[in-house]
Amino acid sequence: MAKNTTLIEPRLPRGFIDSEPADLAAIEQMVARIRKVYERYGFDHIQTPFLEYTETLGKFLPDTDRPNAGVFSVQDDDEQWMSLRYDLTAPLARYFAQNYQDLPKPFRSYRQGWVFRNEKPGPGRFRQFMQFDADTVGAAGPEADAEMCMMMADTMDALGLAGQYVVRVNNRKVLDGVMQAVGVTDEGQKLTVLRAIDKLDKFGPEGVRLLLGEGRKDESGDFTEGAKLDVEQAEAIVDYVKGAKPGDNEGVAELDAMQALFTSAGYGPDRIRIDPSVVRGLEYYTGPVFEIELTFKVQNEKGQDVVFGSVGGGGRYDGLVSRFRNEETPATGFSIGVSRLASALKLTGNLTSEPVTGPVVVTVMEKDRIADYQQMVAELRNAGIRAELFLGSSRQMGKQMKYADKRNAPAVVIQGSNEREEGIVQIKDLAEGAEAAASITDNAAWKMERPGQYSVPRGEMAEFVKRIPAVAAWTKANG
């Protein structure tokens, strides 16, 4: 082949991935299960576009600079900046405000789809990933928040993860009260304290103590600046995080109300648990916050333990819609990171991506009889069987068999001149053949024996193929 030095190296943009049939089938199955739960809870499906005007997403334009901090942005013909959505909540706020007149209040919806973030990818963390959200807009009480937590738990159960996750719940008002009690009033310092608390499960009480004080050095030697609290303040916060009871306030009352609902509905602390270290989205959450934690270890392909983080979360955001409307609109919701969850499950083997069952392949033996073979394919398809004609250029049977094998085809149909004269077809069950082959070591014998192969009258082809176990299984699942 001629050398071509201008060849383009085929490569993916960093942080993006291709998906193969088995991956897609697994994701589709996950999405279907999640949807079923959300539907059962009474949420309606809506969709918003990938692109929104940048200000809709809450990004502001620094003069002429492209607004690319964390988002991917493009400029329209009229010079309006648009950005790829980075979550499904900001678009919902826009949708709700825009359709306020016509929507039922409270408005209960779910949305599923791709979101994009322009930032460094990490383990299970991509720049394009799928989220699956549910939100109730216009309901202020803790029962709406409690429902979100219970639905998160039910969703994880529906995904086959019973006993392998915990939904952790806290309330921003409780955290605010604790900080007020120890005298942290500076806004910047408050944020640093919250971030430190959020790291409890990652670094333990000792790490949190360091982050509340001077700072902490990570294992690569990088230093993180701390909140610079004095020792007494830091100890008070650490005590709270370790479970000391905070002083009564509105947040504590809301958590108590939620806990009562969990208990009466039968959601024990093994599934939903009040946890003082949950912080989450520092900007817009105004009350209860919650997140899903996997309770098993995740390792990467090299067997290293990987810090995986939460696979879903949410909370109450009473201020978000008011960016579009001149009044407070209470809202609560949560999001499941489908891609991230799938990636964790894949690593732990909880998401077995079975190879997709291929089509029954009708081989081409006599090249002037394509029309006959095509008719066989049509017959199979009309019988509800996944089938195709071999379209490759080779007439060699070995090639066609190899192709069928690679496609994970359940069976092939063969009709050469001998079969045509007899009015029959050869149908080979490839799975049965492979099984029989295990005990045959001699190639000549293996060919002679033709394991799993049957001669069937031409008129009974479709009926026979239908009864092949792998075909029957596919038809049952997809017919």
Next chain:
RNA sequence: GCCGCCUUAGCUCAGUUGGUUAGAGCGCCAGAUUGUGGAUCUGGAGGUCCCCCGUUCAAUCCGGGGAGGCGGUACCA
């Protein structure tokens, strides 16, 4: 963004204390078997040793810079 490690064939990795034609296993292609996927055997294709600059008679190897990958950390609306 910051810190650390890494980058040699499609994949996993050897190797050259700086020297002429850079290797293995697996995978891929072909043949043995012109009508049968596996196994076996034989043969074959496939490399700017990540890129650029420097040192040197000579760099895949040494030095500097960059890119990419992985991990940590920060941020996460």
